[in-house]
Amino acid sequence: MPRLSRINHVAIVVDDVDSALSLWRDALGLPLQKRERNDGEAVEIAFMPIGESEIELIAPTTADSGVAKYLAKRGMGMHHVCLEVDDIGAMMEQLRSKGIELINDVPKINEHGTKYCFIHPKSAFGVMIELYEVPRP
Amino acid sequence: MPRLSRINHVAIVVDDVDSALSLWRDALGLPLQKRERNDGEAVEIAFMPIGESEIELIAPTTADSGVAKYLAKRGMGMHHVCLEVDDIGAMMEQLRSKGIELINDVPKINEHGTKYCFIHPKSAFGVMIELYEVPRP
Numbered sequence: 444m445p446r447l448s449r450i451n452h453v454a455i456v457v458d459d460v461d462s463a464l465s466l467w468r469d470a471l472g473l474p475l476q477k478r479e480r481n482d483g484e485a486v487e488i489a490f491m492p493i494g495e496s497e498i499e500l501i502a503p504t505t506a507d508s509g510v511a512k513y514l515a516k517r518g519m520g521m522h523h524v525c526l527e528v529d530d531i532g533a534m535m536e537q538l539r540s541k542g543i544e545l546i547n548d549v550p551k552i553n554e555h556g557t558k559y560c561f562i563h564p565k566s567a568f569g570v571m572i573e574l575y576e577v578p579r580p
Numbered sequence: 581m582p583r584l585s586r587i588n589h590v591a592i593v594v595d596d597v598d599s600a601l602s603l604w605r606d607a608l609g610l611p612l613q614k615r616e617r618n619d620g621e622a623v624e625i626a627f628m629p630i631g632e633s634e635i636e637l638i639a640p641t642t643a644d645s646g647v648a649k650y651l652a653k654r655g656m657g658m659h660h661v662c663l664e665v666d667d668i669g670a671m672m673e674q675l676r677s678k679g680i681e682l683i684n685d686v687p688k689i690n691e692h693g694t695k696y697c698f699i700h701p702k703s704a705f706g707v708m709i710e711l712y713e714v715p716r717p
Contacts, residue, residue: 455706465678466703496631520701521657524590541606543607568592570592
């Protein structure tokens with residue numbers, strides 16, 4: 444049975460990373476571990492570790508990106524929660540067997556080797572849930 | 581300097597706890613640690629531990645509760661993220677000194693002795709942030 448082990452991150456959509464850092468880094472005191480642009484998704488992301496998890500601040504870098512459209516429609520706020528799982532393939536199979544709709548049929552893999560997928564919010568009571576299988580060290 | 585140590589919980593508003601458990605417990609496999617009614621807030625809450633954090637599912641128990649109104653206006657989804665801090669009084673003072681608006685002026689205390697407060701979403705880029713100072717064992 445696949446097992447969830449922790450919240451990997453909570454992703455927050457903001458219109459500008461620098462402005463949002465005035466709260467998250469300067470007022471709340473979270474460390475800014477790294478900041479990177481993802482030109483494929485047309486976003487800038489700030490990664491802020493907290494315990495075994497991270498807060499991720501995500502801002503669009505173009506006016507027509509998916510995140511820019513989300514922002515225009517929904518405004519700033521929490522975008523998704525990412526849960527770490529030990530076997531993403533087994534979890535996806537288990538979810539499908541219960542009738543849960545996934546956004547991607549097979550896991551995607553990011554540049555760090557992490558396998559990931561999203562559960563459709565309409566199968567998740569309005570929440571965008573990401574699943575991560577992080578490669579073992 | 582007050583320090584944030586972890587995500588205590590992510591709270592999700594749903595219209596019915598039993599329905600939402602079909603995803604969170606039955607499909608994703610998170611344990612249901614406890615389930616309680618809070619008649620003061622007119623909500624039912626399911627607590628599901630994951631790593632050092634929890635997922636909390638919150639459903640209104642009356643049609644005119646604050647959560648029922650939130651649900652009618654915004655729909656189901658993530659409601660707030662709760663961050664644990666070692667000294668909530670010092671953190672509230674630090675936030676005020678940076679011009680961050682808090683919903684309560686002094687910490688409230690729940691039945692477990694946890695001190696808590698909320699940062700106003702308009703000072704937090706659209707996110708409802710709760711702060712917890714949990715009593716030391």
